[in-house]
Amino acid sequence: MINFNGTIVSEDANILTQNRAFLYGDAVFETVKILNNKILFLEDHYFRLMSSMRVVRMEIPMNFTMEYLEEQILSLVAKNQMVNSSRARITVYRNEGGYYLPQNNTVSFLIHAIALENTFYSIEKKQYEVDLYKDFYITKQLLSSIKTTNKIINVTGSIFANENGLDNCLLLNDSKNVVEALQGNIFMLLGNKLITPPVSEGCLNGVMRKQILSLAKRIENLEVVEEVISPFDLQKADELFITNVIKGIQPITQYRKKVFTTAISVQLTEKLNEMISTT
Incomplete structure (x- = not known):
């Protein structure tokens, strides 16, 4: 129905x-x-x-x-x-x-x-590998930040990921900067700095992105910023994860030969579940 x-x-x-x-x-x-x-x-x-x-x-x-x-x-x-x-x-x-x-x-x-099978958010302990999708690019404009039914880049990118044995792909904008993943916003931990691209870069103005930005700012000694992420930054990152409302947080464990930790992803998932259980 x-x-x-x-x-x-x-x-x-x-x-x-x-x-x-x-x-x-x-x-x-x-x-x-x-x-x-x-x-x-x-x-x-x-x-x-x-x-x-x-x-x-x-x-x-x-x-x-x-x-x-x-x-x-x-x-x-x-x-x-x-x-x-x-x-x-x-x-x-x-x-x-x-x-x-x-x-x-x-x-x-x-x-x-x-x-859905699961109620609260959880992190599956499994490998999750991504790469860049470079066949098409997201434009830095207002339409890119809203959810329209024109998702052909996400569709072709998902096919590319499937054909290449990847769990997801990262999308680039017309300035060749990392914008988001196929099914959510991207966050990068670099030292004690948690970074996500600003909406002006062409990423979706995600609802879960907003929640994670708020929750992360409550973690002691963690700097939370909205900054441009270049493909070169990914190789230097300590942690990468994807966010959306259905999954919550999806840690990325590998980008090419780089392997990542998941500590911040786990910590933020715990805080996310605490928040929704008290509202």
């Missing part, structure tokens, strides 16, 4: 024929994690969604309040019996009509959810 414009319908409902998200990638989305019938970091997701809709000039319906979207998501996971732990994606797309130029800026939305 899915939630289509506030009505729960079967997944085989035909909504693609004139769907602008399907035809032109004219859509934005948010993926959220539900834990014990609560949407984690709901406010951050909601305001990023509203900001994304404004950036691409969609008309925001009057009923699109945070409470309304929360109700729509939770009603779906309850119907699918996934309230314990699940992920849900809400896709907002411009309504049909027109070609590149839409006939109007009104929107529809669709919510899809799947169950």
Whole structure:
């Protein structure tokens, strides 16, 4: 079952024929994690969604309040019996009509959810190898910082990673600096400095990125900064990890011949679980 414009319908409902998200990638989305019938970091997701809709000039319906979207998501996971732990994606797309130029800026939305096995965040003790993906580059612009359905770089990069036996790839911007991973933001520990690229470099303005920046600043003797990361910096790093809302923190154990530690990743995961268990 899915939630289509506030009505729960079967997944085989035909909504693609004139769907602008399907035809032109004219859509934005948010993926959220539900834990014990609560949407984690709901406010951050909601305001990023509203900001994304404004950036691409969609008309925001009057009923699109945070409470309304929360109700729509939770009603779906309850119907699918996934309230314990699940992920849900809400896709907002411009309504049909027109070609590149839409006939109007009104929107529809669709919510899809799947169950998750784990409730709290955890770190798997396994090898996780990455490399650079250099076939295509992310541009340093506002559109790169929001979640649109145009993710062809992430798709082709994922195929490249799979073909080369990699767990993930790191994406570069048009200045050849490291921006993010295929499925999340990138953090680098260099000595006592924790670094992540600024949003102005073209990285996603990640919800989990925001939480990790806040939590890391509470660690004694750790300097937390937003700075440019070059590919050469990766070879000097002590630790690399990827963040997103579903996984939490994914430590990178190897980049080419360089092997990394995971101490800060483990420490931040513990703090993250402490935070969500008390909210």
